[in-house]
Amino acid sequence: MTDGTRDLDHLIDLLAKLPGLGPRSARRAVLHLIKKRSLHLLPLAEALTKVGQTARECLNCGNIGTSDICDICQSDKRATGEICVVEDVADLWAMERAGVFKGRYHVLGGTLSALDAVGPDELRIPKLIDRVASEAVTEVILALSATVDGQTTAHYIADQLGGVTVTSLAQGVPVGGELDYLDDGTISAALKARKSF
Incomplete structure (x- = not known):
């Protein structure tokens, strides 16, 4: 050869x-x-x-960019009172592709999983709690998958966040669905019809 x-x-x-x-x-x-x-x-x-x-991970939200703080976190045009929590960067990019969310994001890096020994400290949950306290956040939108691990993670986060409105995506997101595989219209409808968690 x-x-x-x-x-x-x-x-x-x-x-x-x-x-x-x-x-x-x-x-x-x-x-x-x-x-x-x-x-x-x-x-x-x-x-x-x-x-x-x-390429590097944003120190603030976990997005991928070319500087320590990503363009979304640096933007003055993004609403600072809302944080949309997603499992992975692919989910953040799917939300951005839909173009309906104008706040900021927080990438967890996965979901809680007892079987895989993934606890809150293996994810970016402590950083999320710090951000909610320090950034005057009024609403946290949980855009996590409808899997067992995704919903377990959502409940854990909701329990940890006191004094802030916690909502989740609504209609159009199928059970077991992942954001990266949904079309833009479905993501848009789910964000607009979000409900209290």
Whole structure:
């Protein structure tokens, strides 16, 4: 096996590890990238290198950006009295894609899970409690999945937050549904019809 073939196989193996891609899809993607080298491969390699060097987690909310505090947390145009709590950055991006929430976010980094030994301290729950106290928050919107772990996490957070309105997303979010897989209209309807938790 030549070095060139080994390099191609390595690239295919790396791409095959990405969500939604298997070995066959990865091979097709690599072939496409090579055929369109100047149009796709080289810009992709440059972007991957740049993001690899600059991407970081926001120290405030947990979003991914290129500075210590993300653009959403820095924005003067975001409502400071509302925090939308999500499980993962993909959920935050789904909410932003829907374009209906104008407050700030808090990414937990997962959900409570006794089976996986994930407690409040393994998540960003203590940071959320600190933010609610220090940022004059009036409403916390729980946009967590309708799974058992998601609802357990929601109840735990609601119990920890006294003196602030706690709501959750309403209609349109199917049981067991995850925000990242919902369409923008469903997210918008669920946010507008949120209910007290």
